[in-house]
Amino acid sequence: MAPESSPRRVRVALAALTVLVTALAGCAGQPGEQVVNEPQAAGDPAVAATDERYSESTPGADPTTPAAAAKTGKTGEPGSKPNKPAETAEPDPGGADEPNQPATTNPAPRQEPPPAVKRGTTRPPITTGPPQPGRENSATTRPPVTTGPPQPPATTAPPPVTTGPPQPPATTAPPPATTAPPGLDFGPDECSEGNGLPLHDGFQNGGRCVDTEMGEVAGAADNPSLLITEAPERVGVNQPFTIRVSTRNLVRDRFLPAGQGGYYVDMSILTAQGLVRGHFHTACRVLTSTEVAPEPAPAPAFFVATEDRQGGSEPDVIEIRVPGLPQAGTFQCSAWAGDASHRIPMMQRANQIPALDSVRVEVG
Numbered sequence: 001m002a003p004e005s006s007p008r009r010v011r012v013a014l015a016a017l018t019v020l021v022t023a024l025a026g027c028a029g030q031p032g033e034q035v036v037n038e039p040q041a042a043g044d045p046a047v048a049a050t051d052e053r054y055s056e057s058t059p060g061a062d063p064t065t066p067a068a069a070a071k072t073g074k075t076g077e078p079g080s081k082p083n084k085p086a087e088t089a090e091p092d093p094g095g096a097d098e099p100n101q102p103a104t105t106n107p108a109p110r111q112e113p114p115p116a117v118k119r120g121t122t123r124p125p126i127t128t129g130p131p132q133p134g135r136e137n138s139a140t141t142r143p144p145v146t147t148g149p150p151q152p153p154a155t156t157a158p159p160p161v162t163t164g165p166p167q168p169p170a171t172t173a174p175p176p177a178t179t180a181p182p183g184l185d186f187g188p189d190e191c192s193e194g195n196g197l198p199l200h201d202g203f204q205n206g207g208r209c210v211d212t213e214m215g216e217v218a219g220a221a222d223n224p225s226l227l228i229t230e231a232p233e234r235v236g237v238n239q240p241f242t243i244r245v246s247t248r249n250l251v252r253d254r255f256l257p258a259g260q261g262g263y264y265v266d267m268s269i270l271t272a273q274g275l276v277r278g279h280f281h282t283a284c285r286v287l288t289s290t291e292v293a294p295e296p297a298p299a300p301a302f303f304v305a306t307e308d309r310q311g312g313s314e315p316d317v318i319e320i321r322v323p324g325l326p327q328a329g330t331f332q333c334s335a336w337a338g339d340a341s342h343r344i345p346m347m348q349r350a351n352q353i354p355a356l357d358s359v360r361v362e363v364g
Contacts, residue, residue: 220349
């Protein structure tokens with residue numbers, strides 16, 4: 001009887017193992033998990049992919065389990081017969097003396113059930129904005145959430161804040177600095193620094209050095225002026241005539257006779273009102289040509305100095321009587337002011353016309 005009881009025990013163990021595996025397969029949903037089946041649209045690629053993925057046999061699963069049989073319609077390997085229900089063990093009539101004991105065959109290792117399908121997590125992530133090339137249905141295409149107005153790029157520097165009038169470009173070269181004029185080449189101001197000429201002695205001699213200081217100069221508004229206001233255009237030889245002369249700012253009270261050594265010996269001197277003290281001269285000379293400057297040396301045909309202790313800041317008129325000119329020709333009749341030393345009075349500015357005037361008189 002022992003040989004017959006061994007196969008029977010094996011069959012009982014196999015049947016128990018089958019029932020255990022079937023129970024394990026039925027518990028595919030693990031405790032605490034809930035499968036959410038959301039309604040899916042027909043042709044949803046996520047549903048199709050999910051169905052296809054989970055329609056395949058899970059590696060390591062027992063193909064003989066009822067779950068596998070429900071998928072394939074078979075209970076074993078291809079070509080195998082359907083499993084029969086487990087036979088109920090009958091007591092061995094000849095083995096009453098040996099009690100039934102569990103099979104000693106080790107049960108098969110527990111197979112891990114396939115992961116539960118969470119249909120709610122199989123949808124592709126929602127994307128916003130236009131699809132990016134090669135990145136459709138990708139969670140990385142979701143743009144970052146921003147709030148507030150759009151900001152300029154971080155690398156864009158804000159424009160500099162300027163105040164006041166616009167400044168020239170930094171690259172603009174400054175105007176060239178004006179160079180100071182060269183220093184004046186001063187000459188000698190004393191006779192000892194000159195050409196070694198003898199000193200002037202107050203008489204009308206040339207080739208001398210006058211060491212008299214020039215003296216005082218009046219302001220521009222007080223500088224003396226002179227004008228010939230009337231003179232004949234034509235007279236006969238030795239015919240007397242009159243020349244009218246007007247002066248301003250000239251006090252005619254100072255005259256040292258040159259014939260007595262009073263020439264170029266006094267400096268220029270002003271009155272308390274700032275007017276030049278002096279006199280004026282009148283002379284007429286014949287011109288040998290009206291195209292070039294005349295010879296300076298010949299003595300004039302007529303000369304007179306006027307010192308009448310008159311004159312001042314207001315203009316006045318003096319009559320000069322000419323006794324007549326001795327020869328026919330064109331004569332230059334002139335009048336000019338003189339200071340105490342017979343020099344034309346100095347002027348404040350170089351562009352002021354000195355106190356002098358001239359006219360032409362035809363004699364013949």
